[in-house]
Structure formats: C-alpha cells, structure tokens
Amino acid sequence: MIEQLANTVSAGRRISAAEALELYRHAPTHLLGRLADGIRARKHPDRIVTYIIDRNVNYTNVCVARCNFCAFYRPVGSAEGYVLGFEEIFRKIDETIAVGGNQLLLQGGHNPDLPMAWYEDLFRAVKSRYPEFKLHALSPPEVLHISRINQIPVRDVIARLIAAGLDSIPGGGAEVLVDRVRKLLNCYGKASADEWLDVMRQAHRAGLRTTATMMYGTVETDEERIEHMMRLRDLQDETGGFTAFITWSYQPEHTERGGTEATGIDYLRTLALARIVLDNFDNLQASWVTQGGKVGQLSLAFGANDMGSVMIEENVVRAAGAAYCMDEVEIVMNVEDAGFIPKRRNMHYEILGDPIFRERDVPRMLALGRAREDGDTSVPEELSQYPARSRSGKQLRLAQ
Numbered sequence: 001m002i003e004q005l006a007n008t009v010s011a012g013r014r015i016s017a018a019e020a021l022e023l024y025r026h027a028p029t030h031l032l033g034r035l036a037d038g039i040r041a042r043k044h045p046d047r048i049v050t051y052i053i054d055r056n057v058n059y060t061n062v063c064v065a066r067c068n069f070c071a072f073y074r075p076v077g078s079a080e081g082y083v084l085g086f087e088e089i090f091r092k093i094d095e096t097i098a099v100g101g102n103q104l105l106l107q108g109g110h111n112p113d114l115p116m117a118w119y120e121d122l123f124r125a126v127k128s129r130y131p132e133f134k135l136h137a138l139s140p141p142e143v144l145h146i147s148r149i150n151q152i153p154v155r156d157v158i159a160r161l162i163a164a165g166l167d168s169i170p171g172g173g174a175e176v177l178v179d180r181v182r183k184l185l186n187c188y189g190k191a192s193a194d195e196w197l198d199v200m201r202q203a204h205r206a207g208l209r210t211t212a213t214m215m216y217g218t219v220e221t222d223e224e225r226i227e228h229m230m231r232l233r234d235l236q237d238e239t240g241g242f243t244a245f246i247t248w249s250y251q252p253e254h255t256e257r258g259g260t261e262a263t264g265i266d267y268l269r270t271l272a273l274a275r276i277v278l279d280n281f282d283n284l285q286a287s288w289v290t291q292g293g294k295v296g297q298l299s300l301a302f303g304a305n306d307m308g309s310v311m312i313e314e315n316v317v318r319a320a321g322a323a324y325c326m327d328e329v330e331i332v333m334n335v336e337d338a339g340f341i342p343k344r345r346n347m348h349y350e351i352l353g354d355p356i357f358r359e360r361d362v363p364r365m366l367a368l369g370r371a372r373e374d375g376d377t378s379v380p381e382e383l384s385q386y387p388a389r390s391r392s393g394k395q396l397r398l399a400q
C-alpha cells in the first residue's frame, strides 16, 4: 500500500484524505522526506531557496478572543496592554528599511478600542510616508473582528483596507480549520473554519494574495490535520490566491492550555505531508522560528523551499517560549550549507536579488526587536481621536 502510494505521489498524482492518512501514519520518515523533496524539486528545479526581509510588528496585545493556546494577549484594561503609536510604527519601518526590508507583517490582538478608522488612518499614513513599502496585514480573525465591531460586511472591510493601503493578508489565526478543535482551543468564537476560509475567499476575489498556516500539536487528531490541509487545497483550487503554506507547532509555555511541544520529527513529517497533499501550493516555508535553525535547515529536505522571514522583531511565539533568532547572514549560511542558492523575495515570491549584506553594509540584527520595552506603558497621543468601546478604554481616553 505504502509503495503504491509512493508511486502515485512520485507520478505527480493527487492523493485523497484517506491516502494522506495512510502515508502519515505508516510511511517511514525518510520516505515522506524523499517524496516531499521530489515535489519541491519539480516545482523549484533551480535549487533557489527564498526568504524575505520584513518585520513582524504586533500593533496591540489587547485581545478579547482569549484563545487558550496564546501567551501573548492581555485582557482589556490590563496594565500590560499596549497599542503602538503611529510614530513607533514609523520608527520600526525605518529600522526595517535600514536592514534591507520592504514589508511589515502587521498583526495584533482583537482590541475593541480600535475602530476601523484607526486601521485606515494608519495604513494611509504608512503609504504616504513610504509609498513603496508593503503592508502584509491583518489575519482573517482580525478582519472579522473589525467587521463585527464596526458592523461592516467583510467584503467592504477588505475593500476599504485595500483603498487605505493593504497589500496582502497573512494566514494567521487558522490554527486547525476544524470546528471541534477550534471550540476546544477557544478560538471558534473569533472565527469558525468556514469564516476563516471565507475571509480568504473574499480577499482572493478582491485581488489580494494571502498565505495559509497551520498550528498543530494541541488537541487535533491526525485526521483533523489532514482535513485542514484538504480545506486549504479546495479553496486554492477555487481561487488560486494562496502564495504559500506555513506550519508550526504549538508553543506551550505561559499559555492557559499548557502541555508539551511536538517533536522535530513530528514537524518534519507534517511539513512533508503538507508538501504532498497541497499539490496546488507553490511555496512552503520552513518554520525555523519555532523549530530552530537546524530543523529549519532540514526542512529544505522535507519539502520547504523558503526560509520565511529574516527575524527583526518577534513577540508572539517568544511570549510562549520560542526564542530562535537568525539574521540574514545566518539564514544565508544555513541555506548555502544545505546546498541551495539563497535569494531575497517579496510577498509574491518574486526574486528581488542576492543577499543584501553582500550588496551593501547593513547592520546585523543579533538581538530581536520587541513591540515595546518592558515597563513602557505609554499611550499614543493619537488614540484620543478615536472612540473607545470598552469602559477602561473610555476612561483612558478621557484621562488623555
């Protein structure tokens, strides 16, 4: 059976959910790797491994969703809650441009005190200062949150955000796209599986490209991991709007859920299976931020063709215990040592050039930036222009 399936995959034919489960459960790890690597080589015969220089900025940690796997959020009214000011965000963009970056990955909590106008004004302000700079922003649950609190249909939220400067949508907040799992993780309320997929459908129809993710290793079964991949594959058949798939394991430290982290082998098997199942996705990222540089490097033999983002700032998985950091020099070294050719890309996976540090002097980023320095509780001045919804938000704005 496994041999037959291996032949099916090697011949470039699509496999069913039942066949994927058989492979996942019973194929030896080296075989899964070989099959995934074969697909990677067919799709990317030039041995190029890409990466992007961008900055992962979390504009607020205040969140009403309270997912039980999340160590990042703070409840409304918490003294540790923050919203970044526009000037702070501009400073982060300046630092990103200085190291050769061209994009912000901008995501945050579901903060009830940020109305639609705050996002539009921010995007417009970024685009007027930095017209070429890209905004890869607001995962589907954030788009839904904005839609709900402003009572504006998702399609119109997306259209308004595009008009303000949104370039693409990151695939965060997918976790596992099965409602049984989402209910157990307390993330069904922020977005059901259908709602997450529908935001992406609407974004693709509006002409945006997006990524897709999976966070595995909590309560899901093997069948549910595969169901997640199948649902992504179906939507990709329908719209073709996904540029890439990224999977990482649940990071348990400091979370309400707790538990243990999946192993590196589990990661490599899951990645390889995704490469096999997601035959209509061109790009798979290696998640070295959660797995470390060495497993990240091994990912290139298990189906990945992209090293994701050169980390300049990270707040979310660091809050949950993952602390791996690589700058461009280290990413390039890992890619070359694995026998591949590193190239910089943009969000659309268009090649921008060779490593920037070989073209000009750039500061090395050996310490990761963070959203805010510890103990910084400053409230940005411009927030007082926007109406708050929560009682604590209203009080704070009155006090300004």
Ligand code: SF4
Binding pocket: 063, 064, 065, 066, 067, 070, 071, 072, 073, 108, 109, 110, 141, 187, 190
């Ligand atoms: S994962 Fe996102 S939506 Fe869920 S609690 Fe954390 S910040 Fe909020």
